[in-house]
Amino acid sequence: MIQAGRGRPSGRTSVGETRREEVVKVAYRLIAERGFEGFRTRQVADEAGINVATLHYYFPTKEALVQGVVDYVLASLSSTSPTDEEAPTAAEALRFEFDDFNRRLRESPEQFTVMTEISSRASRDPAIAAILARMGVAWHAHLSGILARGVKEGVFRANIDVDQTARAIMMQIRGLGYQFKPGDDTLSPLVNLLADQILTWLAA
Amino acid sequence: MIQAGRGRPSGRTSVGETRREEVVKVAYRLIAERGFEGFRTRQVADEAGINVATLHYYFPTKEALVQGVVDYVLASLSSTSPTDEEAPTAAEALRFEFDDFNRRLRESPEQFTVMTEISSRASRDPAIAAILARMGVAWHAHLSGILARGVKEGVFRANIDVDQTARAIMMQIRGLGYQFKPGDDTLSPLVNLLADQILTWLAA
Amino acid sequence: MIQAGRGRPSGRTSVGETRREEVVKVAYRLIAERGFEGFRTRQVADEAGINVATLHYYFPTKEALVQGVVDYVLASLSSTSPTDEEAPTAAEALRFEFDDFNRRLRESPEQFTVMTEISSRASRDPAIAAILARMGVAWHAHLSGILARGVKEGVFRANIDVDQTARAIMMQIRGLGYQFKPGDDTLSPLVNLLADQILTWLAA
Amino acid sequence: MIQAGRGRPSGRTSVGETRREEVVKVAYRLIAERGFEGFRTRQVADEAGINVATLHYYFPTKEALVQGVVDYVLASLSSTSPTDEEAPTAAEALRFEFDDFNRRLRESPEQFTVMTEISSRASRDPAIAAILARMGVAWHAHLSGILARGVKEGVFRANIDVDQTARAIMMQIRGLGYQFKPGDDTLSPLVNLLADQILTWLAA
DNA sequence: GATGAATGAGCATTCATTCAT
DNA sequence: AATGAATGAATGCTCATTCAT
Numbered sequence: 089m090i091q092a093g094r095g096r097p098s099g100r101t102s103v104g105e106t107r108r109e110e111v112v113k114v115a116y117r118l119i120a121e122r123g124f125e126g127f128r129t130r131q132v133a134d135e136a137g138i139n140v141a142t143l144h145y146y147f148p149t150k151e152a153l154v155q156g157v158v159d160y161v162l163a164s165l166s167s168t169s170p171t172d173e174e175a176p177t178a179a180e181a182l183r184f185e186f187d188d189f190n191r192r193l194r195e196s197p198e199q200f201t202v203m204t205e206i207s208s209r210a211s212r213d214p215a216i217a218a219i220l221a222r223m224g225v226a227w228h229a230h231l232s233g234i235l236a237r238g239v240k241e242g243v244f245r246a247n248i249d250v251d252q253t254a255r256a257i258m259m260q261i262r263g264l265g266y267q268f269k270p271g272d273d274t275l276s277p278l279v280n281l282l283a284d285q286i287l288t289w290l291a292a
Numbered sequence: 293m294i295q296a297g298r299g300r301p302s303g304r305t306s307v308g309e310t311r312r313e314e315v316v317k318v319a320y321r322l323i324a325e326r327g328f329e330g331f332r333t334r335q336v337a338d339e340a341g342i343n344v345a346t347l348h349y350y351f352p353t354k355e356a357l358v359q360g361v362v363d364y365v366l367a368s369l370s371s372t373s374p375t376d377e378e379a380p381t382a383a384e385a386l387r388f389e390f391d392d393f394n395r396r397l398r399e400s401p402e403q404f405t406v407m408t409e410i411s412s413r414a415s416r417d418p419a420i421a422a423i424l425a426r427m428g429v430a431w432h433a434h435l436s437g438i439l440a441r442g443v444k445e446g447v448f449r450a451n452i453d454v455d456q457t458a459r460a461i462m463m464q465i466r467g468l469g470y471q472f473k474p475g476d477d478t479l480s481p482l483v484n485l486l487a488d489q490i491l492t493w494l495a496a
Numbered sequence: 497m498i499q500a501g502r503g504r505p506s507g508r509t510s511v512g513e514t515r516r517e518e519v520v521k522v523a524y525r526l527i528a529e530r531g532f533e534g535f536r537t538r539q540v541a542d543e544a545g546i547n548v549a550t551l552h553y554y555f556p557t558k559e560a561l562v563q564g565v566v567d568y569v570l571a572s573l574s575s576t577s578p579t580d581e582e583a584p585t586a587a588e589a590l591r592f593e594f595d596d597f598n599r600r601l602r603e604s605p606e607q608f609t610v611m612t613e614i615s616s617r618a619s620r621d622p623a624i625a626a627i628l629a630r631m632g633v634a635w636h637a638h639l640s641g642i643l644a645r646g647v648k649e650g651v652f653r654a655n656i657d658v659d660q661t662a663r664a665i666m667m668q669i670r671g672l673g674y675q676f677k678p679g680d681d682t683l684s685p686l687v688n689l690l691a692d693q694i695l696t697w698l699a700a
Numbered sequence: 701m702i703q704a705g706r707g708r709p710s711g712r713t714s715v716g717e718t719r720r721e722e723v724v725k726v727a728y729r730l731i732a733e734r735g736f737e738g739f740r741t742r743q744v745a746d747e748a749g750i751n752v753a754t755l756h757y758y759f760p761t762k763e764a765l766v767q768g769v770v771d772y773v774l775a776s777l778s779s780t781s782p783t784d785e786e787a788p789t790a791a792e793a794l795r796f797e798f799d800d801f802n803r804r805l806r807e808s809p810e811q812f813t814v815m816t817e818i819s820s821r822a823s824r825d826p827a828i829a830a831i832l833a834r835m836g837v838a839w840h841a842h843l844s845g846i847l848a849r850g851v852k853e854g855v856f857r858a859n860i861d862v863d864q865t866a867r868a869i870m871m872q873i874r875g876l877g878y879q880f881k882p883g884d885d886t887l888s889p890l891v892n893l894l895a896d897q898i899l900t901w902l903a904a
Numbered sequence: 905g906a907t908g909a910a911t912g913a914g915c916a917t918t919c920a921t922t923c924a925t
Numbered sequence: 926a927a928t929g930a931a932t933g934a935a936t937g938c939t940c941a942t943t944c945a946t
Binding site: 548 | 930
């Protein structure tokens, strides 16, 4: 099979693409470890086993590398819960949100550290703010859907403000996420307590 | 009277003490505006109207200046309204916690921005982590007291885990605080909603 | 037929030779636009539609590329109008030098910009200095010839120092060239004035 | 005598001012030696015996340092010829321009090298272009004055275009300057020849 | 107490050049 | 003949900190 032109080889990702991903992963790890404040391109290059100039070959600026990490995190954050929509009841669908949080907490806790860094950066970086805002809108729609369904099904109180409640739930989940610290295993039970609290309140 | 501090001039508020405070206030404002990432000693000195070398006379290292800011913030954070303890019922005492949050939100919103920065720094700075931990313990005792009193008074369910619930409430309040952004006025209603939610759950 | 050059492919203009010329033309244009200070091999490659590595295949070093441009400019500079020698009188032959200057100014003004850059580089690059010196000698001989002819014909004063006068005329013409700036159309009348001045002085 | 406030000591120039000048002089020399193309802040610092950071203490950017050099050169260029205006005749005043050129050529030939660099930079740096333009206007006024005086006194032809002639003389003098090269001692006689040429033409 | 001057270590970025394919 | 990937060696600039006065 002959490859013409300057396109990347089709089959597996090209060397460059692989290298890009490696670099992003190293950057992701270092941001998780040291935050943006101590995040240095030189260290990324060193730990990726490449030259600083090579790093800049893949990511022309530090900003671009950060964007790469943001994209990477958000991609793995969006790849959620295919079973979510299929939950039999709205209450179960809602509880699934919290279970998902706990699953992430178990499987890739650094995600939370990095997300905290990213969202704190959003106040100073409009590009990141925009991405987070877009994600927020999607999540809000998702939760609103669950709540509305619950009200229609009669499992949630009829007099809740769907919009505002969705916003509150997001805030509470995000708030917990921001408080995760590496090695912390006390968060998971609190998430369950939070789920109880919210479901109780919705059913009241 | 012996001063165990960091070698500051002793006795009553000298000129130096005043100058120190001024510098801390400028630093506090700049951290609120630019976060730790963009926090520069030079700018603190400039805006305080002194020389960088003079700044280093009062605070030998940047670290020490940050500590000064942390002390300053936590001092104003601990000065909670004295009426708290005097609340007639435990439920009111608890609701007071949320009212207090809203009051702070109204009166000195930068406090939240700075606290967010400080607590994100705690993961990398043991000194700050220790201070926050100490504060956390105090707050937890305070909330546990209210909850225990509520249970005793019969206004809260008897089957709650006081310790864990106090922890959960702290987490939720802190979580909201971390999500404050300058100019954001949508947080206050959510705090009220959160208060309702928790009180409902406690009473259930 | 042996090629004494810099290792280029021999024989008639091959594909490589064409590509080489294209590259030189792009380089020429970029030097005219940005001067040597902002002259980048990467940009040459980009605008020539080839890879940097390919550029280095044709020109092993930046130096070599600059040499290519120098050769290109001097070649087009040496291709003076053949009518020069056939001028009926020495005075007309001399005036023709200035007319030629004006013609270049009209037809390819970038030539002046590039020549200015090249000659300023000569002070630091012996190879370029040598080429310019060679060209200078040829031009001096040419002008001396015209002057000597004018003296013999009696149209120029007999007491001029032919050698020195030729040098002076060269200096004056070159001096004007160095002061050309893109878009400047005030130079041409000054060249005419200069021609008058010199011819008046020679005839005096 | 007591010095209050933050002003510099009045008597001799302060340490900082002296250091600034030293730095400018080193920069001036290096530009003369290597041109702008090879002009490096690090080398300036090294040869001035200071740290790069110290260099940036005095000149926040490379641009600012270059401006410093430009100011320095133009200051020494403006400090001309107090006897100029007092020349008995316009012809002598004009000839004085050329003598002045020769004097500079003898006393500080690097001036020409640096000026050539500066004026070549003018095409890309509006700030420098503006300064040169201002200088050009002043010089043009000066030369026009001499020419007008010469016409009034009857030593120059009445039918010259004063404005255009002044411009031509400037061009010719500048043109010679641009062609100076370190160690070149053949320029001076040519300047005299040029002076003869122009005066002859003006008197014709 | 206060400052102007100075510095070491480091930072993101650039650029001509090289090499394996 | 051509290229994607890689690199060494700079380059201008920054920043917390120090020191002599």
